[in-house]
Amino acid sequence: MRPIGTRYTNVHDPAPSRLSYRLMRFMLTPLLRRLVFYGIPGFVLSLAVGLYFADEEHRENLRAFADDVHRSIIERPEFMVSAVQILGAGSTLEEDIREVLPVNFPISSFSLDVQEMRKILVELDPVADASLQVRDGILFIDVSERKPAFVWRKRDGLELLDETGHYVRSITARMDYPDLPLVAGEGADKNIAEARALLTSATPLVDRLRGLIYVGERRWDLALDRNQRILLPAEGAVQALEKVLIFNDTQELLDRAISVVDMRLSERPTLRLADGTSSMLLRQIKSSGADQ
Numbered sequence: 001m002r003p004i005g006t007r008y009t010n011v012h013d014p015a016p017s018r019l020s021y022r023l024m025r026f027m028l029t030p031l032l033r034r035l036v037f038y039g040i041p042g043f044v045l046s047l048a049v050g051l052y053f054a055d056e057e058h059r060e061n062l063r064a065f066a067d068d069v070h071r072s073i074i075e076r077p078e079f080m081v082s083a084v085q086i087l088g089a090g091s092t093l094e095e096d097i098r099e100v101l102p103v104n105f106p107i108s109s110f111s112l113d114v115q116e117m118r119k120i121l122v123e124l125d126p127v128a129d130a131s132l133q134v135r136d137g138i139l140f141i142d143v144s145e146r147k148p149a150f151v152w153r154k155r156d157g158l159e160l161l162d163e164t165g166h167y168v169r170s171i172t173a174r175m176d177y178p179d180l181p182l183v184a185g186e187g188a189d190k191n192i193a194e195a196r197a198l199l200t201s202a203t204p205l206v207d208r209l210r211g212l213i214y215v216g217e218r219r220w221d222l223a224l225d226r227n228q229r230i231l232l233p234a235e236g237a238v239q240a241l242e243k244v245l246i247f248n249d250t251q252e253l254l255d256r257a258i259s260v261v262d263m264r265l266s267e268r269p270t271l272r273l274a275d276g277t278s279s280m281l282l283r284q285i286k287s288s289g290a291d292q
Helices: 018-027 030-053 056-074 091-100 114-122 188-201 237-251 279-291
Strands: 083-087 127-135 138-145 150-154 157-161 167-171 182-184 209-215 219-224 229-231 258-262 270-273
Touching: 018 030, 030 056, 083 091, 091 114, 091 138, 114 127, 150 188, 182 188, 188 209, 188 219, 188 237, 219 237
Parallel strands: 083 138, 150 182, 182 209, 229 258
Antiparallel strands: 127 138, 150 157, 157 167, 209 219, 219 229, 258 270
8 A cells, every 4th residue: 555645646647638539529420430431431442443444354354244144134035036027018018128127037126126117117108107016026017008099190200199199109001000090290299189179070071081180280180082171270170170060961061072171260161172173163062051
């Protein structure tokens, strides 16, 4: 035992110093704790990964591994498409479709861009619409083919048009489609709706009708057999044709030796006689029209 009255020297004070206390409090702040436990390890890990993939060979190995995993999934047998079946298309159109589709079979269904393929198909002139679907390892292509409704005679050849005036395909001979009505003239394809209306009204003349001619890209003429022609106005062509049909029913106008019925001025129809026909016939027609 120490004697009473002995003084202690070099006794360690357990209380922290002011600096140590402040440092301990700083270490307990949330921001620093996150930095120590997450930030520094994350930085070290990122640095290690970056140094590893700085090597081109390492990057190539990773890409090859990822490609192998990807192929092993998408090329499973249940995902493979081995053939294509085209529905609703003629033999010529089917050949065109097989030629334009950028697909080599077999192919994974994940590699088929159906929307892009449909876009390619509907850009074909004979195709009105198309739908694509994969079932049981087969790509089904259902095509709505444009139906030829008119033969269009142009300066550089013959073309088929559908009922809307859309181009279908070119042909070499008019007699390949003798049942289709013939239209001629520049711009006729853009006015097919009016041509259809005229054909509907001209039903009584269907056996004599040779074609419709679009003149000056503004109006129609009807060409009949025996070198007869009906000239129609740019406006009200159907009504003008119906007047001619009424005259024909009442006066047998088109059975006479008349080469042209000019209805471009509907209120003043003009008749042109065939060569060698006397003017007496014209006066008879006019007088009979006045009696009506």
